[in-house]
Every structure is written in structure tokens, then in C-alpha cells.
Amino acid sequence: MDAADAQGGSLAIDLGSSNTVVAHQPATGGPPRLLNVPAYSHGDEPIIPTLLYCADDCATDHLNSPRQTCLVGRQVIEAGLLETMNQPPQPPAALYCQFKRSIGARPRCEQVERAERGGALFLEHLWQALPRQTPPERLVLTAPVDAFAGYRRWLLDHGGRLPVPELALVDEPTAAAIGSGLPPGSHVLVVDLGAGTSDLALVQIQGGEGQAQPVSQLLRFNGNDLARSSQHLRVARVVGKAGAAVGGRDLDQWIAAHMAPWTTGPLPEAWIRAAEKLKRQLSTDDQATVDVVGAEGGVTSWQLKRSALERLLQQQGFIRLLDNLLKQVASSARREGLDLSSLTAVLPVGGTSCLPLVRRWLEQRLPGVPCCARQPLTAVAYGALALTPNVQVRDVLSRGVALRYWDRRQQAYCWHPLYWAGQPWPTESPLQIRLAPAQANQPALELVLAEIGADLRREVVFVDGQPQLLEEQAPAASMNPWPAAFPPLPLPQQAQPGQDALLLAFSITDERHLHLQVKSLLHGKFGTELEGPLDLGPLR
CATH class of the missing domain: 2.60.34 (Substrate Binding Domain Of DNAk; Chain A, domain 1)
Known part of the structure; x- marks a missing residue:
């Protein structure tokens, strides 16, 4: 679905560290669909690289300003500007990438302020790519579990600048549970392994027969006070959650360093992207190969077996990290009188969750719990679209x-x-x-x-x-x-x-x-x- 077809309705933006997904729900009803923004998306795929390049200081630009000196998403890659990531900045030009993990962080510093500025500009440019005749009536933004409070403040500050009548915010793991389509009353463990963060959340989906699926983390609508709503409030409750600022991007760097052990210091961005391709291939194949431009300019082939990747992740402590996050969630569940073995389902979300190592880890730690892995990349955006004005906030x-x-x-x-x-x-x-x-x-x-x-x-x-x-x-x-x-x-x-x-x-x-x-x-x-x-x- 192209952006030109998104008339009215609700829009959900799942801002990721490496890629962003935009989904649209028509005002007339019908199933939600991913939105393809031709200028920014990855080829024919409705996935937008989370990249922004500003040729000059555009931080003061407004939505209707005629001065547009920014490249977004695929435009940055095609212009070859991604390779300037590790080079000294050339003011006033600026490249914004991998900024999600710094948004809302504490203590505040120049890096955090820069990330929040880049994130706000990225959202504004996405909004500009939508048709002006009939803009969406509702914008739903997603936020990670880890550092949620600061991230929420940032989204509310900058989301309020977008001219949309209704604004909502949803916790990414909760939205993923809603997007899984599980029935009311289900207890779902959402394992959200994104590019920048790893979040585990145990969510209880509540609601009655014939009602729309509920969600948690709805903050407010501009001009729509939920406290005065005469409609029945539906609640999705987060029983326990834990997160860490470690994600697929870190795995990519581990892989690149493993493939080029003689290299010290920051790795070229092209190598990290090549490592990400290896990881993605190894989600389905036992062995993967990619061509890489070496430091001397020549082209070399990187080959990696799945068994070698799994040993690398074990050595780097990735599975130990997941175990610690699961222990924290299990502790919260026990306080509610809930055992993880009685879960309705476990829901893997994010590209890293597709790795067979992660799937085996889930099977070993949660034996007998069904695994719903239908939409690991789109569940968050589709779940966020399930937000309605009569949903109450319940978080932990x-x-x-x-x-x-x-x-x-x-x-x-x-x-x-x-x-x-x-x-x-x-x-x-x-x-x-x-x-x-x-x-x-x-x-x-x-x-x-x-x-x-x-x-x-x-x-x-x-x-x-x-x-x-x-x-x-x-x-x-x-x-x-x-x-x-x-x-x-x-x-x-x-x-x-x-x-x-x-x-x-x-x-x-x-x-x-x-x-x-x-x-x-x-x-x-x-x-x-x-x-x-x-x-x-x-x-x-």
C-alpha cells in the first residue's frame, strides 16, 4: 500500500533502531496494511531504514517549511552517506542513525539531545510524505520497555507538534501481544528482540466477547479525555517486564568483529550491514556468504556457519542476558500467582527472534508453551493500530x-x-x-x-x-x-x-x-x- 492511498483513518509508526514500519488502518474499516513510502522505503518492501541526513541545520524547520535539505531512509543509503557515520562531523551537515537507543536516556547529554532531535526530524519527514488532502485522524506511536519514561516524554513533546487530532502511545511488547490476535484473558510472553533493545514482557490480554482487542499504554488523545468517556474501558495489563539496551545491532558488530579479528576500533558501516545480512541468512540457512569491500578496497567473501554464530553469541553472553531478563519477568509473575509454564503463548518479535538459537532457547526455557511466530516484524505496528479512545492505561x-x-x-x-x-x-x-x-x-x-x-x-x-x-x-x-x-x-x-x-x-x-x-x-x-x-x- 503506497502512502498516497492512506486517506484518513489511523496511522501507527513503529520506530526501530535500524528499520521503521508504518501501518495504516482505513477509517471505513478493513484489515490494517503496511504503508510503503516510495521515496524512503527499501525497494518494494514497506520497511523504511531509520536514517536521516541533513545537509544543513534543519532542526528549526517546520512541517510546512519549503526548505527541505534532508534525505530519509533509502535516500541516505543510495547517496552513499552511511559510510560517513564514523567520520568526524562536518557542521552543519549531520547524519542521524541508531538514535533510538539514546532517546529519553538519563543523564541527559549532548548525545541524548542529538538523538532526540534526529528522531523528531525523522518523524516529521515521515509525516510530510503522507497525503495532505485527507491526513490520518489518529497517530499511534510505539515506545520500548527499557527507559520507557524518558522515551514517552520525548514522544509526547514532539508528537504533539504533528497536526493530528488524536495522539496515542503504546508499549511495544504490549502492542505485539495485541497484534498476535490471541483471545481475551490470555497470558502472553512477548520476546521483542529489536535492533537496539531486548525486551521481555508478560502481558495479560483482557476484554469481553465481541469487543475490539484491548491494549495498554494509551496515554491520551489531544482533545479527547478518556476519564469523561461513557464507553466501557478495556484494559491490557503488563504483569512483568524487563529490558536491556542490547539488540540486533550489537550482534551485527560482534559478527563483523569475528569476521575481521585483525581490526581494532570502530568497524566500517558496510561491514556491519554485511554482518546483518549474514545473520538474516543464518535465520533460515546453515551457512551464509556475503561479499565485503575490504579496508584496502578489494572485495572479499565472508562465510559463516550457523554453529559458529551460535558459539559467538554464547561467548558474548547474549543467552545469559536473556536468562536474566526471563528471571526478572518470572519473579513478577510469581508475585501475581502465575507460573510461566501456564502461559497461553510466547510471542517472538523482531529480526533477532528469528534466529534458531533464540527459538531453541524459548523451547528449552518454556517447554510446552505454544510459540506464535506469525508476524515477527509487523506485530508491533498492527497491534498499535488496535488502540481505541476507550482504552485505559495499565503499565507496571x-x-x-x-x-x-x-x-x-x-x-x-x-x-x-x-x-x-x-x-x-x-x-x-x-x-x-x-x-x-x-x-x-x-x-x-x-x-x-x-x-x-x-x-x-x-x-x-x-x-x-x-x-x-x-x-x-x-x-x-x-x-x-x-x-x-x-x-x-x-x-x-x-x-x-x-x-x-x-x-x-x-x-x-x-x-x-x-x-x-x-x-x-x-x-x-x-x-x-x-x-x-x-x-x-x-x-x-
């Missing part, structure tokens, strides 16, 4: 939060967990805690919060230009200081030591903020509201 926290209290027996401060990592949000009902003074005539109680640290920290570092995985075990319940301090909570004068005096009701909002309502238990039968709701800040 990646970090927990705890409240400090005085333990009279131990005569020491201790921490009481309020919400653990894996807690769905927004919460349906408040979490209530009763507090009592520790001594007579105590005027107030301190309100001290902390973030519960992750059980496992993982990062990617580059050694001689090649990505390496590092792991570091952290304490099971390390406490990180809360970024904000709060005034003490006044106690009623008649409060006695050990007597319940205050009722604290915690909740998590649609914006993932922690709210607190405070009531006195010593005024009237049902208590008197003292404070609230107090916004205690965002959660992660």
Missing part, C-alpha cells in the same frame, strides 16, 4: 517505593514497601497505612520515602569500539533517596503512643505519579481529611 513500575518508619521493638528506622517493581499503574484502589506516634506529645510524623533499587544492574560498554555486556549484582532491597523532601505530617494533640492517629492512602495516577491522601483517625467515625491529594512526584 520498574522501581518500587518504600516508606520509612520507626520500629519500636528494634529501636531503629526501617522501611515498609509501598509498591514493588512490577506494580500495575494506575492503581484501582488506594493503599492504606495507619500510623501512630512513637512518644507522648509528638507534634508530627516525618514523611520519608525511598526508591527500592533494582536487583540487577546491567549496562553496555564499548571496548575497542565493540559492545560488551557488564553485570553487577546489587543488594536485594537497596534504598535510593527520594528526590524530594516533604514537610512533617501534623499529629492530633490527643494522639497517644501506639494509638492509630493518621490514615495514609497512597495511589498511583495515570501520569505515574505517587499521590497521598491524609486523614485523622481521631476526629469522627470515618476520620477527617487533613491533606490531599499530595503529589509526591513521579515513579519509575
Whole structure:
């Protein structure tokens, strides 16, 4: 389907590290179809390389500006500009590629700001390629699990600049589960192995008979308040999720370095693309061959067997990484009383998930669980199109939060967990805690919060230009200081030591903020509201 045929309806953009997929849902109904943008797509395939080259500073260009000095997708490859990736920049010209993994990252730095600028320009140019007569009525964007909060802020900031009446956001693994077409009530493990990230998410699909498939992570529609909608809210809930900024791009670099062991430092982009072709061939064949232009200009053939590739991935710790991600998801599932062996299905998504090594890993770790591998490259975009204005946001926290209290027996401060990592949000009902003074005539109680640290920290570092995985075990319940301090909570004068005096009701909002309502238990039968709701800040 060409972009010129996309009149009205809904548009979904699945922004990938290496490739981007655009899908369209007609306003009149009918099945969704991938959108082919002839100027940007890879030949006849409806896949757009996630590449942008700006000849001058076009960061201030607007959608209707006549000055267009950018090349997008296939245009960058055909112009031979991809090979300038590892060369010193020549301002004001700029090449933007592999920017997805830096979007929304913390701490903010020049690299993050550059990635977010390039991503915003890429989206704007995609939008410009659509017909102006009848533009889409709804734009649905996708976001990865890892670093979701920062990525979501970026999409909302820049997505709001696009002239579309309705804007929505969907978590990539959740959208993939929806796109798989599994029935309501199913528990699906989405294994999303993209070019820049590896995400595992256990999703419960909910909904009634005859209803459209539900999705999670719908944030808001411009001008459409879900809270006032009279339609029934449908929910897709993420039970547990884990992710790492390691993906197919890193595998390609490992392969290229393996094929050219004498090379140090950053590898030529042509070699990395050749390695990606080897990997793709080895998804179906036992042996693969590609021609590569060597450093001296001559052409050489790279040959690689599937067994050698699998040994390489084992040595680099890729399977160990997947095992650790699966353990985190399994831990969240156990807190919900769910065993992974009872899953409805496992859904592999992304090009790397097509590798036989990954499929065997799934069969070994999840024996007996059916594998739905019908659309590994398009499931996210098709699932995102299932968004409707009457879907409610339900996601899970990646970090927990705890409240400090005085333990009279131990005569020491201790921490009481309020919400653990894996807690769905927004919460349906408040979490209530009763507090009592520790001594007579105590005027107030301190309100001290902390973030519960992750059980496992993982990062990617580059050694001689090649990505390496590092792991570091952290304490099971390390406490990180809360970024904000709060005034003490006044106690009623008649409060006695050990007597319940205050009722604290915690909740998590649609914006993932922690709210607190405070009531006195010593005024009237049902208590008197003292404070609230107090916004205690965002959660992660």
C-alpha cells in the first residue's frame, strides 16, 4: 500500500533502531496494511531504514517549511552517506542513525539531545510524505520497555507538534501481544528482540466477547479525555517486564568483529550491514556468504556457519542476558500467582527472534508453551493500530517505593514497601497505612520515602569500539533517596503512643505519579481529611 492511498483513518509508526514500519488502518474499516513510502522505503518492501541526513541545520524547520535539505531512509543509503557515520562531523551537515537507543536516556547529554532531535526530524519527514488532502485522524506511536519514561516524554513533546487530532502511545511488547490476535484473558510472553533493545514482557490480554482487542499504554488523545468517556474501558495489563539496551545491532558488530579479528576500533558501516545480512541468512540457512569491500578496497567473501554464530553469541553472553531478563519477568509473575509454564503463548518479535538459537532457547526455557511466530516484524505496528479512545492505561513500575518508619521493638528506622517493581499503574484502589506516634506529645510524623533499587544492574560498554555486556549484582532491597523532601505530617494533640492517629492512602495516577491522601483517625467515625491529594512526584 503506497502512502498516497492512506486517506484518513489511523496511522501507527513503529520506530526501530535500524528499520521503521508504518501501518495504516482505513477509517471505513478493513484489515490494517503496511504503508510503503516510495521515496524512503527499501525497494518494494514497506520497511523504511531509520536514517536521516541533513545537509544543513534543519532542526528549526517546520512541517510546512519549503526548505527541505534532508534525505530519509533509502535516500541516505543510495547517496552513499552511511559510510560517513564514523567520520568526524562536518557542521552543519549531520547524519542521524541508531538514535533510538539514546532517546529519553538519563543523564541527559549532548548525545541524548542529538538523538532526540534526529528522531523528531525523522518523524516529521515521515509525516510530510503522507497525503495532505485527507491526513490520518489518529497517530499511534510505539515506545520500548527499557527507559520507557524518558522515551514517552520525548514522544509526547514532539508528537504533539504533528497536526493530528488524536495522539496515542503504546508499549511495544504490549502492542505485539495485541497484534498476535490471541483471545481475551490470555497470558502472553512477548520476546521483542529489536535492533537496539531486548525486551521481555508478560502481558495479560483482557476484554469481553465481541469487543475490539484491548491494549495498554494509551496515554491520551489531544482533545479527547478518556476519564469523561461513557464507553466501557478495556484494559491490557503488563504483569512483568524487563529490558536491556542490547539488540540486533550489537550482534551485527560482534559478527563483523569475528569476521575481521585483525581490526581494532570502530568497524566500517558496510561491514556491519554485511554482518546483518549474514545473520538474516543464518535465520533460515546453515551457512551464509556475503561479499565485503575490504579496508584496502578489494572485495572479499565472508562465510559463516550457523554453529559458529551460535558459539559467538554464547561467548558474548547474549543467552545469559536473556536468562536474566526471563528471571526478572518470572519473579513478577510469581508475585501475581502465575507460573510461566501456564502461559497461553510466547510471542517472538523482531529480526533477532528469528534466529534458531533464540527459538531453541524459548523451547528449552518454556517447554510446552505454544510459540506464535506469525508476524515477527509487523506485530508491533498492527497491534498499535488496535488502540481505541476507550482504552485505559495499565503499565507496571520498574522501581518500587518504600516508606520509612520507626520500629519500636528494634529501636531503629526501617522501611515498609509501598509498591514493588512490577506494580500495575494506575492503581484501582488506594493503599492504606495507619500510623501512630512513637512518644507522648509528638507534634508530627516525618514523611520519608525511598526508591527500592533494582536487583540487577546491567549496562553496555564499548571496548575497542565493540559492545560488551557488564553485570553487577546489587543488594536485594537497596534504598535510593527520594528526590524530594516533604514537610512533617501534623499529629492530633490527643494522639497517644501506639494509638492509630493518621490514615495514609497512597495511589498511583495515570501520569505515574505517587499521590497521598491524609486523614485523622481521631476526629469522627470515618476520620477527617487533613491533606490531599499530595503529589509526591513521579515513579519509575
